[in-house]
Amino acid sequence: MTTTNTELNSIAAQEYRYGFVTDIEADVAPKGLNEDTIRWISAKKNEPQFMLDWRLKAFRHWETLVEADSTPTWANVSYPPIDYQDIIYYSAPKAKEKLESLDEVDPELLRTYEKLGIPLDEQKRLAGVAVDAIFDSVSIATTFREELSKHGIIFCSFSEALQERPDLIRKHLGSVVPYSDNFYAALNAAVFSDGSFCYIPKGVRCPLELTTYFRINTAETGQFERTLIIAEEGSYVSYLEGCSAPMRDENQLHAAVVELIAHDNAEIKYSTIQNWYPGDRDGRGGIYNFVTKRGKCQGKNSKISWTQVETGSAITWKYPSVILQGDDSIGEFYSVALTKGRQQADTGTKMIHVGRNTRSRIISKGISGGRGNNTYRGLVRVMPKADNARNFTQCDSLLIGDQCGAHTTPYVEVRNNTAHLEHEAYTSRVDEDMLFYCNQRGLSTEDAQSLIINGFCKEVFRKLPFEFAVEATRLLDLNLEGTVG
Amino acid sequence: MTSIATAGVTPFAADLDSLERDGFSQDPQWIRALRKDAMSRFNSLGFPTARRGNEEWKYTDVRPIAQAPLRLARAGEAPEPTASDIAPFLLGDGSWPRLVFIDGFFNRGLSTPLGGQEDASVLSLAGALHSRSATARESLGRLAPYASHGFTALNTAFAHEGAFVHIPDGLTLEKPAHLIFLTASREGHTVSQPRVLVVAGAGSKAAVIETYGSLTGAPYLCNAVSEVAAGPGASVEYYRIQRHSEEAYHVGTTQAALGRDARLDSFTLDLGGALVRNNLNALIDAPDGSCALNGVYLATRSQRVDNQVTIDHAKERGTSRELYKGVLSGRAKAAFHGSIIVRKDAQKVDARQEDKNLLLSDRAEANVKPAFWIYADDVKCGHGAASGRIDEGSLFYLQSRGLGEEEARNLLVQGFVNEVIDKVKRPSVRSHVAELVKARLKEL
Numbered sequence: 001m002t003t004t005n006t007e008l009n010s011i012a013a014q015e016y017r018y019g020f021v022t023d024i025e026a027d028v029a030p031k032g033l034n035e036d037t038i039r040w041i042s043a044k045k046n047e048p049q050f051m052l053d054w055r056l057k058a059f060r061h062w063e064t065l066v067e068a069d070s071t072p073t074w075a076n077v078s079y080p081p082i083d084y085q086d087i088i089y090y091s092a093p094k095a096k097e098k099l100e101s102l103d104e105v106d107p108e109l110l111r112t113y114e115k116l117g118i119p120l121d122e123q124k125r126l127a128g129v130a131v132d133a134i135f136d137s138v139s140i141a142t143t144f145r146e147e148l149s150k151h152g153i154i155f156c157s158f159s160e161a162l163q164e165r166p167d168l169i170r171k172h173l174g175s176v177v178p179y180s181d182n183f184y185a186a187l188n189a190a191v192f193s194d195g196s197f198c199y200i201p202k203g204v205r206c207p208l209e210l211t212t213y214f215r216i217n218t219a220e221t222g223q224f225e226r227t228l229i230i231a232e233e234g235s236y237v238s239y240l241e242g243c244s245a246p247m248r249d250e251n252q253l254h255a256a257v258v259e260l261i262a263h264d265n266a267e268i269k270y271s272t273i274q275n276w277y278p279g280d281r282d283g284r285g286g287i288y289n290f291v292t293k294r295g296k297c298q299g300k301n302s303k304i305s306w307t308q309v310e311t312g313s314a315i316t317w318k319y320p321s322v323i324l325q326g327d328d329s330i331g332e333f334y335s336v337a338l339t340k341g342r343q344q345a346d347t348g349t350k351m352i353h354v355g356r357n358t359r360s361r362i363i364s365k366g367i368s369g370g371r372g373n374n375t376y377r378g379l380v381r382v383m384p385k386a387d388n389a390r391n392f393t394q395c396d397s398l399l400i401g402d403q404c405g406a407h408t409t410p411y412v413e414v415r416n417n418t419a420h421l422e423h424e425a426y427t428s429r430v431d432e433d434m435l436f437y438c439n440q441r442g443l444s445t446e447d448a449q450s451l452i453i454n455g456f457c458k459e460v461f462r463k464l465p466f467e468f469a470v471e472a473t474r475l476l477d478l479n480l481e482g483t484v485g
Numbered sequence: 486m487t488s489i490a491t492a493g494v495t496p497f498a499a500d501l502d503s504l505e506r507d508g509f510s511q512d513p514q515w516i517r518a519l520r521k522d523a524m525s526r527f528n529s530l531g532f533p534t535a536r537r538g539n540e541e542w543k544y545t546d547v548r549p550i551a552q553a554p555l556r557l558a559r560a561g562e563a564p565e566p567t568a569s570d571i572a573p574f575l576l577g578d579g580s581w582p583r584l585v586f587i588d589g590f591f592n593r594g595l596s597t598p599l600g601g602q603e604d605a606s607v608l609s610l611a612g613a614l615h616s617r618s619a620t621a622r623e624s625l626g627r628l629a630p631y632a633s634h635g636f637t638a639l640n641t642a643f644a645h646e647g648a649f650v651h652i653p654d655g656l657t658l659e660k661p662a663h664l665i666f667l668t669a670s671r672e673g674h675t676v677s678q679p680r681v682l683v684v685a686g687a688g689s690k691a692a693v694i695e696t697y698g699s700l701t702g703a704p705y706l707c708n709a710v711s712e713v714a715a716g717p718g719a720s721v722e723y724y725r726i727q728r729h730s731e732e733a734y735h736v737g738t739t740q741a742a743l744g745r746d747a748r749l750d751s752f753t754l755d756l757g758g759a760l761v762r763n764n765l766n767a768l769i770d771a772p773d774g775s776c777a778l779n780g781v782y783l784a785t786r787s788q789r790v791d792n793q794v795t796i797d798h799a800k801e802r803g804t805s806r807e808l809y810k811g812v813l814s815g816r817a818k819a820a821f822h823g824s825i826i827v828r829k830d831a832q833k834v835d836a837r838q839e840d841k842n843l844l845l846s847d848r849a850e851a852n853v854k855p856a857f858w859i860y861a862d863d864v865k866c867g868h869g870a871a872s873g874r875i876d877e878g879s880l881f882y883l884q885s886r887g888l889g890e891e892e893a894r895n896l897l898v899q900g901f902v903n904e905v906i907d908k909v910k911r912p913s914v915r916s917h918v919a920e921l922v923k924a925r926l927k928e929l
Binding site: 070073074384397399400401402403404405406407408409410411412413414415416417418419420421422423424425426427428429 | 537538829830832842844846848849850851855856857858859860861862863864865866867868869870871872873874
């Protein structure tokens, strides 16, 4: 283990040495953040005036938050203060160093890929190795885009969308997560570099599971992504974000924003697997994943469903939420969050019931191992006009080892007496009787524990698209290695 | 984080100065030092009025208290109450040890204290500061932390009047100690600050009942702090019956600390008050401690009731049970914030917490926040919360059996709260509570 660690450390150090220094070309913004940086980013991307204006408004708002020292402190996570002037806010996709072959990749990373069963070519892409002609992701992406455009679906990068459909962006941008929403949302609005845009026209059922995987550039848009998905009346889309393989990423702070809008009878299913670098055993390094995700069930009978499997990042601060505005709309949140090592996760959801007969369901499974700390934080709010609102919440925690922490802080706010809400939570460790039973049937303790934990997460995994569910199961097993016993 | 207009601080500080020169001047040095320290804490803390980042007071805005022209109550400012004035608040057969406080001041005439040096004692705190100085000193101000709590700091700064209940090792307090705190001043905006200290020695048994109420319709603040120390193997029943007028502000903090194998049974009933906040904290600081903390709150019109209940399992094999139920009508607003903390190495803890709200009107509001903070792995912790209205199906069923709608509704509400009332350990208190609840439900 020591050898591997040393190797790993030296490679990590190497990556840093090359990371940004070699590429000071025109495509990297100067370090630091001021109005000029924002104008520079906007000009670089040839954005329409309204976009720049919005960014600047967001930036000015963010500055007031910085002055008032109002970085959010309520979450159950701790980290040293972030120096926002010590970050490069824009660097074009090319800026990342490409490795020549898989031989140069950290063997630990390769072992992980292998266990996850990721095809060789894809491994290269994930590890940042230059892909050869056969595995031309760009052309794959193009093929899919043609198929999608036949249905009138727009699926492209945010920058492209801004050039081609500024009207749609102008209408919807910030309508669910305004720039004034919170500290990181304001920062994102000011400096976001790129992201995904997706528009499903009226009555169209998207024939494919849309994934960022099909759009090669998304994976490299960096720290401040912004995603906007609009589902018109009667449409359906399933969107997958992230992938189960560890992301090679040097960035410390990720502050992304995702906005979903579902019109009458539309449905958006948004699935995430997040496995960013969690830092080393002692908690050095790792990603701060501070994300604002929110969907608005604007239309009648609309539905938004969030499913997330969070295993990576040093700190996760993320609350995918649904505003249930349309009558009879449905919001769902299914989550598995795993913390080990020194990982900290403060994650959950918000279900805001505004319309009549709105329903929401929250299933959260937290697993803590090592010295990890896992907090579920969720809000269910029933507004005065939300007659017959229903909510069911179940958030369970599993503890592995006596050094970790599992915390649950739900907020239930009811302002309508026709609402019916139920909340249940349970915390325990892996049941000894179950383990004993499995041992008795010939399963090793490690296999038994994995079986039990997978059973614990089943309700959530079932909600993932099929391939994703398989990956998620493998990912969990892999992450649990070493925490068990 | 918290702030208060300087004008709000100065009068209290000046009040303390003059009291120390006069009424408090005979007190032992240790309590004078404690008060001084607490006053300086309150001066810097003020009332917790901040709305941003103030998680502890998220659902209760205390600005009405902070902005009210409050002043300390004076002894004898209300007409002397008679036995019939206090009769509605009495409990038991008249043989119970009883301490009555009017506007925060001990009323000897209406009280029946108990106490010999060797026996269990139920005494006025002001007297016990002298006669039982050593025992009082051990716990007073030690259990209820005031360093970061404005209201507790303010109470501690004036700690003098109150009740002192002491049961030496191995003894049993035969009859429950009944402590009655009434506000009678008609001038309004008075602050009374009762202080209760219960020290239950090893293996002792005791029951303490605190009743809060009004003999006046004027607004006032009752800022109470109780400290309960249960020694190894002790068993303490602690009841709190709050029947203020709907004009009153009430902030009540109870801090209990449990020794090895100790047991605490608590029941809190909230009926009155314009703005009521209860902080009930149980620290299980030795192995095998257990507690059951239950409560019922009924609120209507524009009442605000906020219960904050924390159980801190600091040591292994603790057990805790918690059940609170609320019935809300009118534009009442209730908050329940229950925390269960299981510290590192506090293995084999078994904790269960539940809060349920019944909303009778479409303007009532319930905010519930049950939280876990768990740092040990071999534990069983669960919580549940539910909010809803009367089940239409059950209502229909009862009506189909010939009950009128009103009657059926009452029966269902009564059934809802009875689950908690049935848990009240002492029969005399249980029947008293049941009667009060029944009467109050008619007004909802």
